[in-house]
Amino acid sequence: MIPYNFTFLSHPKICSGLKALEHIPFELESLNARKPLVITSARWAKKGLAKTLTKALYDSNITIGALFTNAPHYPGVTIINELSKLYRDRGCDSIIALGSGGIAHIAKAVNMVVSLKTDILQCSNLTISSPLKPLICVPTADCEGGEMAAVAYYERFEKQSDFLYPDVIVIDQRITRHATSQEVANCALTSLAHAIEACGIDVPNPINDAYAHTALQFIYQFLPKTIKKPCYKDGSVAIVNAAACADTAFSNAPQGIVHTLAQAIALDTNLKPGIVMGILLRYSLAAKLQSKGGIRPELLLALAGIDTYAKTPDKDRQKAAYNYLIQCIDATSKFVPTTLKGLNIPHYKLKEYAKLAAAKNKQHKETEYMALLEKSFEGK
């Protein structure tokens, strides 16, 4: 048995379910905050989510310092600086990110600027050694990965720090139900890839496994129905829960081959990382199944539950886990092609992506990245 030797941190408090939004005032109060800057996009404001959130803060002592409804998708320097100024001018003491993707990363970047009292470009070089201002994430179901993790993506930077976790994650069906099927597919695939890669590491980490397994359970159980109808009951809540658990698992494990490659491709092509991860994951799992280490049999326990796991003979568990995982990926087949070629990625770009990935994440050799890209290109 390999002895345990790991560090684990998950910071956010998760509030998930019926009337979760209405817990926000009490949570802010317990963080000694009463005047949040709310950041969201025009799309979500149009869908009425900003109004829903505002109403949830009625009958409390929370004054919204400013409700910014024009956050762009891209977390660029200009918007970060503008929002930081708005935060300061209004005397805000906390931030609520209403939405996922760029909205959450803009919020994290603004939080760094207002807490560290420095320019956003300087932040990349600084080590954060104390908590930032309170940050509440209210995700929509179009998560792209990292919103609820200990990482912030802004401009072309990626900053990792324990203090970049949000303080509270509020998952409410009134907010999560509005994503499209394509977005749910993207979110689920990102979470799946992060969870699988987090528990595929050599050094055992049962705490991280618990989070990764929870993410897998949510996805396997809820994805098929939710992808057909994102507003169906609490399916979207489950998918966002999976994203939250997967983000924690991702923050506590080295970045995997699928994540690194998907990031490189997404940056170059503007494709959603989740779609790319879904394709790469399929072939990465197939390769893992044939490899010496194989796929961890416990994934079957997470996906299928105790009864099925216990009934499946030991020698069949890896294959069974693989089949269940492919089922999850196949549930998104209407929205995600099965090969990179299907995304119109030209073959000559593969070498460039392999190089970029190897430069960013030296855990794997360039040849490994290239091998996965080749397999995923045409599915052969």
Place this chain on the structure above:
Amino acid sequence: MQLPAYYEFCNSVKTIVGHKALEQIPQSLKAINAQRPMIITDKGVEQAGLIKIVQAAMQKSKLKAAAIFDSVPADSDVKVVNEVAKLYRSKKCDSIIAVGGGSVLDTAKGTNILVSENAADLMQFVGYGNVKRKLRPLVAVPTTAGTGSEVTSVAVIANHEKNIKMAFGSLFLLPDIAIIDSRMTKTLPPTITAFTGMDALTHAVEAYFCLAKNPLSDTTALAAIQLIAQNLVNVVKKPSDLDGRLALALASNLAGMAFSNSMVGLVHNIGHAIGGVCGVPHGVCMNVLLPYGLEYNLHKAANYIGELLYPLAGEEVYNKTPKKERPLKTVEYIRKLIQDLHDATDGKHPRFLKEVYDKTGKQMIPKEKLPDIAKTAMSDPAQFYNPEDLDYNDYIMVLEAAWEGIPLDRKKIKKG
């Protein structure tokens, strides 16, 4: 897996696990700008040589404790908290390393409130949510496996003069860092290993079937139960098994994560009362009462209790047992575990309440005390999270069965 209509989960303690986890204290404190830690502990821990181990590990990175307080009593007391805070301030400390069990942790949390808020009186912080700011760094080093108090956001400190117990609840009370190192439980005697392990098992089991259960508390609880089932008896028989010790310490940590987010029920409800009336150690009470907690709630939580058979007994037994019989089989396995621990400790590990003796061989829970215990249990809020309701007669029924060591007559349980 069920998605609850609403749930909350928070586990924001940085956990460092390993045979050399203590050596990471200096860099972890440095990363949060702390350089002058105070060690808080009790005489038992100090005499077991554990503080020397902690100091030696810190010395490898040239970090020295700025102050040491080693006289925390078995029951955390406000007078002691004030004394510790005074020492902290006089030595200009900026962080705390708490090495010990529940009482040490609670004292450390209380001290941290006083020194961080620059206050002289803890009363203003009593209750839930009255500590609203990040406190100074606190590192928790548990020395049992255990109470899980390194991941709980509560502290209970007694004011013996006013005869009250002050309860504090706030996420800011959570330690910044928890160190799970096998050296801290290596010398734990077999009897203490046994009942602290059962304490952790109770946390995980109750977290799995009580009313506030949620997906994350479930997965952490199952992981904890499996680790305990696989390691507890072995470690009691072979105390030098460091891998086993680490597994149990990690299980206690996982169980702590689970129960601090989904609460506990009947077993802790009655266990607290026995502790209060008869002075019996917490883990000993939990150990005896666990099978009864399951029997009492079986009609309301059969499915969940049945699922626990898998981590407790393994897949062969789980597969062989028809679904309907699994809940009772789970109870049988818990009783078997208690019996195994009883045998492994040469009869010192109690199986029923009448078998609980103190060091002088005196029976700690006389039968005449059961009514007092039942009355006290009625005042413990852990009952809120129990699936089935309890009144005085229900408590007496459970206590009498647990005293004699006979299974609960489930036909007598009132189902409403």
Place this chain on the structure above:
Amino acid sequence: MNALQYPEIKPKKKFIKRIYIAVMLWVVGRAIQAAAKVDKEVKEEFAKLKDNFLLKMWIWPNGPSMYVGKTKDGKVKYLGWKDKGYKPTLTMTIKSVEAAMLLFTFQEATAIATTRNRLVVDGDLPDACALVRILNIVEVYLLPKIIAKLAVKRYPKWSQMNPFRKHFGRILIYVRAFTI
């Protein structure tokens, strides 16, 4: 960016819901006072509480509130909704108007609301246990079985609360609660 486009937003009040909750708190307060006179078990529970027992049940952060306490002669009295310098020994804080609505429209039983962290109990915890038992009895009296079963963990069988006690007690409590 034109910051004027994004003004400050102060929280409004949900008047109708607040009125409903205020009425329900009044009913609960009056019913507790009545039950303390009518029901033996409730009487015994209150007798065990300290003389300075005072419950504040309220919605954070702006109310409405309800105060029930023991008077100097040991009687249980509904003290109204205004804070007249009371020093509660037990406070049940419901975290929001919506959480209170879930409770008072019986969508969430008291036990479920507790497990879902919709409310916080501060003060003497043994008294909190007594109060929950009192509230359970009051709910069984006030509500028809089909609703009370949703509100309490274990609806009493005939052997635990005979129909005569239940129905006669119900009449008395309704009369006492809704008249002076």
